[in-house]
């Protein structure tokens with residue numbers, strides 16, 4: 001197929017998640033020829049979650065965390081459309097944004113990430129109840145800055161973190177580092193329905209338990225939480241009184257794909273084949289947290305979102321040339337590096353876990369190396 005034949009094809013990238021950021025980075029050197037490329041994003045600066053706990057704890061400034069999508073698009077010759085995808089008509093290949101405009105595409109790639117799942121709410125909530133998700137990241141960071149200003153005159157403040165997975169643990173430790181070292185009345189409570197880090201090796205769980213205990217973080221396992229006025233309550237009626245709760249619960253998709261016609265899994269994520277194409281609408285590709293592989297489900301994490309980028313790039317090139325796409329090969333184990341926010345980290349791979357300062361240096365080096373690829377320049 002000649003370049004002329006592929007001209008006029010439109011590729012729309014919905015969301016500036018990890019896979020799309022890496023795709024654009026690669027296209028700077030090796031562009032997609034003869035293609036109209038556009039990214040739709042409600043934010044100019046896309047956060048890299050690997051460094052979020054470090055920003056919460058004050059180890060990095062907020063600029064360190066954010067990829068400048070406008071600049072990345074400029075370098076990759078991709079139109080940046082400032083807006084939120086709010087509706088998809090997959091049968092007619094039209095994506096609409098909150099600005100009221102519709103965009104027709106030949107290929108659509110979805111990388112809009114996920115949000116933390118909200119717990120049920122019991123009764124009327126009073127003014128004393130604050131519940132905020134760790135994502136979207138920018139409003140969460142702004143809320144933390146406001147909280148820091150409000151804390152000094154208060155005699156005590158109980159801050160809950162809901163979720164016993166990697167994100168919950170890292171956020172709880174980062175909040176402890178940020179607030180408890182400076183304000184004596186602050187207590188952090190880490191709460192969740194299951195057990196601590198249930199998908200990680202026992203050695204990593206033990207290391208984290210020790211850290212939580214040394215740092216004075218109160219742990220509540222098997223606590224099926226509902227939000228009640230003034231805190232969280234479990235299904236046996238026990239209440240943890242909290243001034244605010246941060247949601248780091250399991251991933252759920254935003255609801256913009258409702259009514260799209262795309263086949264979705266029971267949680268609403270896009271069901272894709274082994275080439276990351278929608279199983280119902282092959283002109284739609286999904287990556288990162290939004291994608292659920294129909295044949296071999298893997299965890300929803302940044303590591304996998306990053307890995308999807310290479311398959312996405314190869315397949316866009318192949319599909320645009322009329323060739324069949326290649327299959328994505330998920331790795332069996334992925335390295336987990338948990339920032340303890342005190343200059344140490346815990347690493348886990350398969351059944352092995354390590355911990356210490358050197359693990360933090362290693363994590364820091366990997367994260368900084370990842371971010372060095374991208375333009376930054378974040379301002380609030």
Ligand SMILES: Cc1cc2nc3c(=O)[nH]c(=O)nc-3n(C[C@H](O)[C@H](O)[C@H](O)COP(=O)(O)OP(=O)(O)OC[C@H]3O[C@@H](n4cnc5c(N)ncnc54)[C@H](O)[C@@H]3O)c2cc1C
Nearest residue numbers: 015016017018049084085112113167288289301302303305
């Ligand atoms: C505190 C914390 C720490 C974590 N640490 C790690 C870690 O160390 N390692 C790891 O592997 N995973 C980690 N994760 C998980 C990781 O955040 C996610 O799995 C990862 O961000 C998913 O990447 P993504 O590319 O799918 O989407 P994201 O990186 O979340 O990006 C989605 C983008 O889409 C945009 N968007 C959203 N809705 C729309 C819309 N309707 N229209 C257009 N754009 C939209 C958003 O603005 C955002 O920029 C962590 C998560 C948290 C909360």
